[in-house]
Amino acid sequence: MSKSGNVARTLARTTAETLVTGGVVVLLFAVYLVFWSDVQTAAAQVDLRDDFKQQVAAAPVTNSAAPPAPVRPSAGSGVAVMKIPRLGDDWSWVVVEGVSNEQLARGPGRFPETALPGQVGNFAVAGHRATHGEPFAHIDRVREGDKIIVEAIGSTYTYVVTSTQIVPPTEVGVLYSVPGKPNARPRKARITIVTCHPRWGSSERLIVHGKLAETRTGKEA
Amino acid sequence: MYAALWRVLPGSNAVKAAVAVALFLAFVGILFLWVFPAVQPLLPFDQITLESEPTSSAAP
Numbered sequence A: 001m002s003k004s005g006n007v008a009r010t011l012a013r014t015t016a017e018t019l020v021t022g023g024v025v026v027l028l029f030a031v032y033l034v035f036w037s038d039v040q041t042a043a044a045q046v047d048l049r050d051d052f053k054q055q056v057a058a059a060p061v062t063n064s065a066a067p068p069a070p071v072r073p074s075a076g077s078g079v080a081v082m083k084i085p086r087l088g089d090d091w092s093w094v095v096v097e098g099v100s101n102e103q104l105a106r107g108p109g110r111f112p113e114t115a116l117p118g119q120v121g122n123f124a125v126a127g128h129r130a131t132h133g134e135p136f137a138h139i140d141r142v143r144e145g146d147k148i149i150v151e152a153i154g155s156t157y158t159y160v161v162t163s164t165q166i167v168p169p170t171e172v173g174v175l176y177s178v179p180g181k182p183n184a185r186p187r188k189a190r191i192t193i194v195t196c197h198p199r200w201g202s203s204e205r206l207i208v209h210g211k212l213a214e215t216r217t218g219k220e221a
Numbered sequence B: 001m002y003a004a005l006w007r008v009l010p011g012s013n014a015v016k017a018a019v020a021v022a023l024f025l026a027f028v029g030i031l032f033l034w035v036f037p038a039v040q041p042l043l044p045f046d047q048i049t050l051e052s053e054p055t056s057s058a059a060p
Helices: A003-058 B002-008 B013-042
Strands: A078-083 A092-097 A121-126 A147-152 A155-167 A189-197 A204-217
Touching: A003 A078, A003 A092, A003 B013, A147 A189, A147 A204, A155 A189, B002 B013
Parallel strands: A121 A189
Antiparallel strands: A078 A092, A078 A147, A147 A155, A155 A204, A189 A204
């Protein structure tokens, strides 16, 4: 074997090993995305649910018809438990306070500048549609009139979906107290869900709007 | 590359194999704990909030 043949062989082998290593890394990243991020989010949700149940249990009992005054939750803590029957009877997620990457990795997050659950204004929530437990993977199945049940501390709010829309990622108007109207004074309690569209893309956002239909106050809420 | 690594590893073949497995697991651990979490926000389906400035990376 000539010397140049050896050099060529070493070069070819190193290139092949590098490519195989890159392939393994990409495969591991795929495992991380579709499996590991779900596991981590599920674990975070278990902790959040426990903490939230304790908060609900510790909340003072109110006998009046009026819901208790809302308390602004600290960043990263549980705000409410959201249920959307259309997405399955077992579809139940603890909404966290905040929409940073870390907060959204633990569950759907409330935009801090928007209204608290049940309050007049717009309770806006963002959540993943792919990876991290993909809470809103099938939110496109939600139809007008579907219920969105939000169990906050001391009260349960039932919203009804009024419309869905697909908007560009810059359309912050959907978060306004009255969606689409920057300076309007809100008179209704609304909910807005934001997630990515298409499911594995980011070119647009899928928006679900709803309005408050029913409020129930009580311990079991 | 891997042949050179194998020659550098100490001990008998069994020890070499054990050390190689440990090195691989450490490599996977570094990827899962630090590298992948850092890369993930750059993926399109991780961008789910709204931004008034298309160039800004911060959530509103």
